Amino acid sequence: MAKDPVRVLVTGAAGQIGYALVPMIARGVMLGPDQPVILHMLDIPPAAESLNGVKMELVDAAFPLLKGVVATTDVVEACTGVNIAVMVGGFPRKEGMERKDVMSKNVSIYKSQASALEKHAAANCKVLVVANPANTNALILKEFAPSIPEKNISCLTRLDHNRALGQISERLNVQVSDVKNVIIWGNHSSTQYPDVNHATVNTTAGEKAVRELVADDAWLNGEFIKTVQQRGAAIIKARKLSSALSAASAACDHIRDWVLGTPEGTWVSMGVYSDGSYNVPAGLIYSFPVTCQNGEWKIVQGLSIDEFSRKKLDLTADELSEEKALAYSCLS
Numbered sequence: 520m521a522k523d524p525v526r527v528l529v530t531g532a533a534g535q536i537g538y539a540l541v542p543m544i545a546r547g548v549m550l551g552p553d554q555p556v557i558l559h560m561l562d563i564p565p566a567a568e569s570l571n572g573v574k575m576e577l578v579d580a581a582f583p584l585l586k587g588v589v590a591t592t593d594v595v596e597a598c599t600g601v602n603i604a605v606m607v608g609g610f611p612r613k614e615g616m617e618r619k620d621v622m623s624k625n626v627s628i629y630k631s632q633a634s635a636l637e638k639h640a641a642a643n644c645k646v647l648v649v650a651n652p653a654n655t656n657a658l659i660l661k662e663f664a665p666s667i668p669e670k671n672i673s674c675l676t677r678l679d680h681n682r683a684l685g686q687i688s689e690r691l692n693v694q695v696s697d698v699k700n701v702i703i704w705g706n707h708s709s710t711q712y713p714d715v716n717h718a719t720v721n722t723t724a725g726e727k728a729v730r731e732l733v734a735d736d737a738w739l740n741g742e743f744i745k746t747v748q749q750r751g752a753a754i755i756k757a758r759k760l761s762s763a764l765s766a767a768s769a770a771c772d773h774i775r776d777w778v779l780g781t782p783e784g785t786w787v788s789m790g791v792y793s794d795g796s797y798n799v800p801a802g803l804i805y806s807f808p809v810t811c812q813n814g815e816w817k818i819v820q821g822l823s824i825d826e827f828s829r830k831k832l833d834l835t836a837d838e839l840s841e842e843k844a845l846a847y848s849c850l851s
């Protein structure tokens with residue numbers, strides 16, 4: 520029997536990530552090849568005409584799984600009945616800007632959209648915040664939508680996770696699909712900690728530790744970390760626009776694994792509400808290694824954290840605490 524369609528909201532849908540993301544969703548990349556979808560696309564009035572153009576293209580693409588398109592500048596209409604909300608709308612970072620610069624522009628957007636989602640989304644709606652500062656926007660959304668369970672609110676660090684997989688695969692000249700269990704800890708910013716201490720590669724001789732195969736701790740503790748931390752800025756420098764196709768693809772990976780589950784023995788990175796695991800302060804949206812089953816994520820417990828890692832986990836937590844304070848000061 521055909522499944523009922525799932526309603527997926529994409530905010531900022533007329534923007535460049537939106538343009539890459541909506542066709543992926545309509546093709547089944549996010550929720551699977553047998554899951555019909557209805558797309559809800561929100562943008563602001565200056566982008567209304569462009570948004571309508573995206574809607575026209577979705578019609579023209581004749582996606583078999585796409586059962587409807589709502590394109591609107593009305594936040595209530597956009598949020599009504601949605602099962603999944605991918606929050607991409609906001610003011611993006613331009614060349615030379617730090618994420619903090621875009622903070623005040625974005626937290627007020629997330630405060631008001633929190634209320635709309637809380638009132639109008641379907642019960643149990645899952646929320647993914649992509650727009651920067653992603654962790655802090657997600658935290659603001661959580662705080663101003665108190666009736667949405669905190670386990671339903673997340674932010675995107677899967678792009679960073681995938682970037683780390685990509686760097687290891689290039690360095691070792693192995694298939695990216697054979698590399699797993701890297702971790703992104705903390706903030707989706709240049710203080711994030713890409714950690715390979717538990718990562719492995721599937722080889723013809725079985726599973727091997729990444730650290731053993733790379734056999735170059737100086738590279739792993741230095742250039743590798745920096746490359747992943749700075750990758751967003753490097754893309755902006757090269758394209759004069761921030762990452763879009765990789766961000767859209769990562770958003771699909773994030774939701775797919777959350778809804779359909781992570782493969783046995785594999786974890787992924789998600790920005791989620793900290794419960795104090797790994798001595799990360801509770802009450803921040805922090806990226807952890809998680810496994811997902813039956814539509815719920817769980818932080819992977821019991822991983823060893825050495826002294827080098829501990830400092831990096833704390834540094835990015837400190838930045839998130841500062842961002843939280845700054846966000847509140849922007850709102851007051």
Ligand SMILES: NC(=O)C1=CN([C@@H]2O[C@H](COP(=O)(O)OP(=O)(O)OC[C@H]3O[C@@H](n4cnc5c(N)ncnc54)[C@H](O)[C@@H]3O)[C@@H](O)[C@H]2O)C=CC1
Pocket residue numbers: 530531532533534535536537561562563566607608609610611612628648649650651652653675676678679707761762763766
């Ligand atoms: N977490 C992650 O891994 C990544 C996050 N990003 C962030 O994603 C966001 C979107 O990036 P792009 O698509 O490149 O930007 P963009 O500027 O091309 O698109 C943003 C869209 O949001 C719309 N928008 C602005 N305010 C809105 C509001 N209140 N409600 C609904 N829509 C609104 C704009 O009109 C625009 O169409 C940026 O904040 C960017 O920094 C980008 C790459 C990776």
Ligand SMILES: O=C([O-])CC(=O)C(=O)O
Pocket residue numbers: 611612651678750751752754761762
């Ligand atoms: O750096 C940016 O502003 C865009 C972004 O989040 C990324 O590419 O990771």
